[in-house]
Amino acid sequence: MPHTRRFIGGCVLSVVLIGSACSGAQTSPSTAPEGSSPSPAIASVTPSAPPTSTPKPTPTTNPSPSTAPSPTPLASSAPVAIVTTSDDYVWTIDKALTLKGGPGTWKWTRVLFAAKTVSLRWKATPAGAAGCAFKYRLESASLPKAVGGSAKASTSKAVGGSKNATIKYGDGVVTITSDCASWSLSIVPTGHPGVVIKRTTETTKTAATTAAGLNEALADSQADWDLGTNYNYSVGGTYRIVSLTVTVHVTDELPAWTAPSGTDPALIAAWTTALAGMKRHTQGEAAIAVQSAGRYLASITKRSFTSFKAMDTYLDQLADKTFDWYDAKSDTYNENTMWGETQDAYIP
Numbered sequence: 001m002p003h004t005r006r007f008i009g010g011c012v013l014s015v016v017l018i019g020s021a022c023s024g025a026q027t028s029p030s031t032a033p034e035g036s037s038p039s040p041a042i043a044s045v046t047p048s049a050p051p052t053s054t055p056k057p058t059p060t061t062n063p064s065p066s067t068a069p070s071p072t073p074l075a076s077s078a079p080v081a082i083v084t085t086s087d088d089y090v091w092t093i094d095k096a097l098t099l100k101g102g103p104g105t106w107k108w109t110r111v112l113f114a115a116k117t118v119s120l121r122w123k124a125t126p127a128g129a130a131g132c133a134f135k136y137r138l139e140s141a142s143l144p145k146a147v148g149g150s151a152k153a154s155t156s157k158a159v160g161g162s163k164n165a166t167i168k169y170g171d172g173v174v175t176i177t178s179d180c181a182s183w184s185l186s187i188v189p190t191g192h193p194g195v196v197i198k199r200t201t202e203t204t205k206t207a208a209t210t211a212a213g214l215n216e217a218l219a220d221s222q223a224d225w226d227l228g229t230n231y232n233y234s235v236g237g238t239y240r241i242v243s244l245t246v247t248v249h250v251t252d253e254l255p256a257w258t259a260p261s262g263t264d265p266a267l268i269a270a271w272t273t274a275l276a277g278m279k280r281h282t283q284g285e286a287a288i289a290v291q292s293a294g295r296y297l298a299s300i301t302k303r304s305f306t307s308f309k310a311m312d313t314y315l316d317q318l319a320d321k322t323f324d325w326y327d328a329k330s331d332t333y334n335e336n337t338m339w340g341e342t343q344d345a346y347i348p
Contacts (some may be wrong), residue, residue, distance in 0.1 A: 003188035011264035013170045083107060088342075089333065092118065094197060096188040099174060106176045109334075113140065114169040115189035123160035124183040126153045132180035134159070142170025153180070164190065169294035194297045196247040197290060203256040209263070211347040215270055217255035218345060223282040225250045225289040227296065227322070229315060239305040248293035254278060270347045281337060286294030288329050296322040 083105045090097055091112035099108060113117040124134035131153040138147040143165070150158040176185060206217035231244040254275065259268045299318050337343055 011208065013260065014093055078303040085109060089284050089337065092189050093287055093290055094192075094211045096186045098184055098186045099176070100178060100182070100184045101178070102182050103179050104177075106178075108174045111172045111187075112287040112291065113142075113170055113172055113187075114287040115192055116162070116168055116195075116294055117164065117166050117189070117191040118187040119162055119164050119190050120147070120149065120185065121160070121162040121188060122151065122183065122185045123158055124147070124151055124178060124180040126156050127181035129156045130240045131155055132178065134178040134180050134183050135176070136185055137175045138165065138172055139175075140167060140172035142168040142172075154333060159236055168298065169291040187217075192290075192294070194245055195290070195293050196245060196292075198247060198249040199252070199286070200249070201252045201254065203254055206255045207258050208257065209260060211267060211270065214255075214267075214274070215347050216255065217257065218274055218278050218340075218347075221254050221278050221282065221345075223252040223285055224251060225286070227289075227293055227319070233308075233311065239308055239311045241300070241303050241311065244300060245299070246293045246297045247287055250289055252279075252282055252286075254282075267347075273344050274347045275345075277346070278340055281340035281343045283343050284333055284337070284343075285330060288326060288333060289327075292322050292326040295325065 028266075069216040084101070087109050089110045089112060090108055091114055093114040097111070099106070120136070120138065122134065122136060124132060126132040133150065133152045135150040136148060140146075147163065147165045149161060149163050151161050173187070174187075176183065204217075204220075206214065208214045208217055226249050228247045228249070229244060230247065232242040234240050234242050257271060257275075259271070287306045296318060299321070300315070302314060305314065340346065
């Protein structure tokens, strides 16, 4: 008779993984941090070299992005041939990522899909009675072919539509071409089958009174994540995995500061901006962590084993590969964002 037992993350026989990555803006940047929104034409936030200081390892956070920073809108008379590119990282985990723009060709090059399935929903508004055309294209290595759609308005009335896609926790590039006065494209996550996402936030008070001290507190920010497997197995000659759920738990650790009486209002405003930037930076790490959980679950293909040890060893080996993938991607993310500096996580 088959024997079923459930192992919960944290138990001796479960697969428990701990992941971390670098977080925190450098304390002595060579240039002032860029804003989160690129300038017109082609904007790039890829640094020529990593920051001079050594950031403290470990990020990931309460991911809750809802609207991505749009490239600077073009004037309504701008020719469609002009391309506005954003190299900022944007993502969708469990909230919609909304891209917006106007006439022209728009391109987001670093979209992290931390979901298995998404729904693409768009709306375009003409400038006048002549109408307008809207076209989008989503490319990703996780897709067998690009996903695209278009809409055309023949009057001044707005048009829209939707399409579902299985993105499989992959990265993508989104390109939109339109001569409409305005448009929006929402990428709505619709499923994380087998993956459970849990989040917590912890804060540590800082008594700093200067920009340098506050930057040190920001550099100590970190977000840890762990990955646990809960699975049922049966024994009937061989050990077989009957069902499996992966839980990714993200704990965001950020500084908290209460400005002393008499503090320069400019410093208070700069702190508010930098803290929001650090939260955004760690949200990107959370997206990568959720992608890792999805990839781990999808990689489990062998369902029968000669012994319990063989089954557990198999899951451990897949876990090692998952964290190798996470580490490499997290390193690239931190280098490209200068550990949050390009996301405003630094007080100049």
